[in-house]
Amino acid sequence: MDKDKNVIIKAYKFVISYEIMYLSTSILGGIITGARPFVTIYYSRKIINSLILGNERELVLKFVLLTIGLNLVLSILKSILDNRNDFYKDKLYRKLEMAKNQKIIDLDYEFIEKEDTQNTVQNIKMLEQNGNHSFRSLMNATYEFTQGLIIIILSILLSKGVFMAEASIAGISGRTINIIFMLFLIIINTISFIALARSNTKLSEYVVGYSNDAFRLYAAYEFLSVDYKSGKDIRVYGKKLPQKHNKEMSKGLSEMYKVVGKIFGIGYAIPSLISNITIGAIYLYVGWKAIIGAITIGEIVQYTAAIAVLFEGVNHIITAISSTVANKVYFNELFGFLELDGGKYMGSIPMEKRLDNKYGIEFKNVSFKYPGTENYVLKNINLKLNIGERLAIVGMNGSGKTTFIKLLIRLYDPTEGQILLNGIDIKNYDYDEYLRIFSVVFQDFKLFSFGLGQNVGATVEYDRDRVLRCLNEVGFDKRIDTLEKGLDTSLYRDFDGNGVEISGGEAQKIAMARAIYKDRPFIILDEPTAALDPISEFEIYTKFDEIVGDKTAIYISHRLSSCRFCDDI
Numbered sequence: 001m002d003k004d005k006n007v008i009i010k011a012y013k014f015v016i017s018y019e020i021m022y023l024s025t026s027i028l029g030g031i032i033t034g035a036r037p038f039v040t041i042y043y044s045r046k047i048i049n050s051l052i053l054g055n056e057r058e059l060v061l062k063f064v065l066l067t068i069g070l071n072l073v074l075s076i077l078k079s080i081l082d083n084r085n086d087f088y089k090d091k092l093y094r095k096l097e098m099a100k101n102q103k104i105i106d107l108d109y110e111f112i113e114k115e116d117t118q119n120t121v122q123n124i125k126m127l128e129q130n131g132n133h134s135f136r137s138l139m140n141a142t143y144e145f146t147q148g149l150i151i152i153i154l155s156i157l158l159s160k161g162v163f164m165a166e167a168s169i170a171g172i173s174g175r176t177i178n179i180i181f182m183l184f185l186i187i188i189n190t191i192s193f194i195a196l197a198r199s200n201t202k203l204s205e206y207v208v209g210y211s212n213d214a215f216r217l218y219a220a221y222e223f224l225s226v227d228y229k230s231g232k233d234i235r236v237y238g239k240k241l242p243q244k245h246n247k248e249m250s251k252g253l254s255e256m257y258k259v260v261g262k263i264f265g266i267g268y269a270i271p272s273l274i275s276n277i278t279i280g281a282i283y284l285y286v287g288w289k290a291i292i293g294a295i296t297i298g299e300i301v302q303y304t305a306a307i308a309v310l311f312e313g314v315n316h317i318i319t320a321i322s323s324t325v326a327n328k329v330y331f332n333e334l335f336g337f338l339e340l341d342g343g344k345y346m347g348s349i350p351m352e353k354r355l356d357n358k359y360g361i362e363f364k365n366v367s368f369k370y371p372g373t374e375n376y377v378l379k380n381i382n383l384k385l386n387i388g389e390r391l392a393i394v395g396m397n398g399s400g401k402t403t404f405i406k407l408l409i410r411l412y413d414p415t416e417g418q419i420l421l422n423g424i425d426i427k428n429y430d431y432d433e434y435l436r437i438f439s440v441v442f443q444d445f446k447l448f449s450f451g452l453g454q455n456v457g458a459t460v461e462y463d464r465d466r467v468l469r470c471l472n473e474v475g476f477d478k479r480i481d482t483l484e485k486g487l488d489t490s491l492y493r494d495f496d497g498n499g500v501e502i503s504g505g506e507a508q509k510i511a512m513a514r515a516i517y518k519d520r521p522f523i524i525l526d527e528p529t530a531a532l533d534p535i536s537e538f539e540i541y542t543k544f545d546e547i548v549g550d551k552t553a554i555y556i557s558h559r560l561s562s563c564r565f566c567d568d569i
């Protein structure tokens with residue numbers, strides 16, 4: 001229970017830290033919404049009693065105008081607050097998305113590949129889409145709780161007269177009857193709260209349990225269907241496979257929503273029934289006191305409305321608390337993810353800044369198996385990377401070539417053995433500084449749907465002349481001459497309708513230009529010519545010695561013929 005309380009407190013602290021105005025507008029909105037009905041309730045009694053007593057028309061008109069005017073003012077304020085609340089909600093969610101994205105960027109690579117991490121991210125996404133679990137739901141609950149609290153306070157103030165009016169029956173004192181009546185309402189509304197809280201919690205747990213299967217499939221299919229780059233394969237190889245998965249997914253989702261509907265139905269049927277019983281009991285209670293003459297006609301209207309609204313306020317608080325209790329499932333997932341410890345020792349020794357690029361790397365009895373697996377991908381690797389040499393690592397697909405690079409740049413740490421840089425274990429170097437000595441083109445490299453120059457420079461502001469020089473060195477100069485906007489041309493059309501589609505070979509050249517632009521002591525190319533035609537491959541290889549200069553270059557390949565120019569294979 002303490003953990004549940006702490007996670008809700010943590011959620012409120014998050015809102016206060018990131019967008020306190022979202023909380024403020026939610027509370028103020030609840031206060032105004034809670035107060036609005038009482039303007040009409042209060043002045044209705046005055047209007048009715050004035051008419052019965054034959055008061056002057058001016059007094060009655062005054063009460064009518066006050067009722068209309070105050071309701072209008074509160075309505076305008078409510079509209080303004082709702083508008084601002086939506087604005088601050090959007091601001092909070094943008095900041096939340098940035099926090100989640102930053103966490104993914106900051107996490108060790110091995111955590112990103114873990115199924116547990118992927119499931120957690122998917123759970124968070126699905127709970128947010130469910131609508132009952134999120135910061136929006138928490139602020140709605142805050143709004144409802146505030147509204148309910150204001151309603152209860154004002155209802156008690158306006159209805160206390162009915163409980164003070166003396167009325168006994170069958171020898172039972174009025175005070176005893178009042179106590180019995182209040183206990184009855186408290187008990188049945190407690191039942192309502194328990195039913196609603198259990199329903200919301202059960203729903204949360206069900207959604208989390210189901211999302212790993214159905215929703216991950218849904219997310220994958222959703223991406224596949226809107227990614228225009230998949231369109232060619234879908235049309236060439238047929239639509240039956242994605243259509244079959246779509247049908248299975250739809251069936252799974254349909255089953256899920258049936259269960260959700262059943263949980264909702266049972267969970268909300270009891271509170272709805274109790275609400276009707278509560279209203280009926282209030283009318284009987286007030287009506288009985290009116291019949292025996294304990295209260296006036298105007299008071300009948302005020303007390304009946306006030307008590308009815310009182311338990312409407314109780315229902316708001318019950319709903320708010322039960323929603324908040326259920327929301328703990330979401331916040332446990334979210335904060336569990338945001339507070340994940342990367343786990344890797346980041347090192348503290350600063351990298352030596354060497355103008356001569358004399359960095360020597362040695363693998364000493366290095367073995368590695370991926371976390372959670374038993375089979376070694378690499379076993380007892382002993383290897384020295386001599387300064388300024390061209391090293392080729394050749395092997396069949398799946399032989400561990402890319403894993404070797406992941407270890408070299410510390411995406412993973414060896415299971416056994418050491419990797420040394422100038423005689424020091426690379427784990428001891430400051431991690432970010434260590435990464436800065438490498439330029440890498442991965443086999444599954446990614447280009448972004450931004451400008452060509454930004455892709456090469458890997459930054460918003462870049463040296464245009466240097467980018468052009470790097471593109472020329474990899475043979476992209478003829479292509480860039482055909483681009484109307486030159487380096488400002490957007491790649492792909494995800495964000496820019498005038499973006500250009502590039503071939504696989506062109507993308508490979510841009511990625512290689514990015515590695516050259518970075519200008520690091522080590523250049524690593526994982527299958528550098530996989531998407532290039534033979535002529536382009538020859539052009540790049542014949543002048544790559546000149547491009548690399550005195551840097552150490554490592555080539556990953558499955559073709560010996562591509563690595564003839566290397567010093568060691």
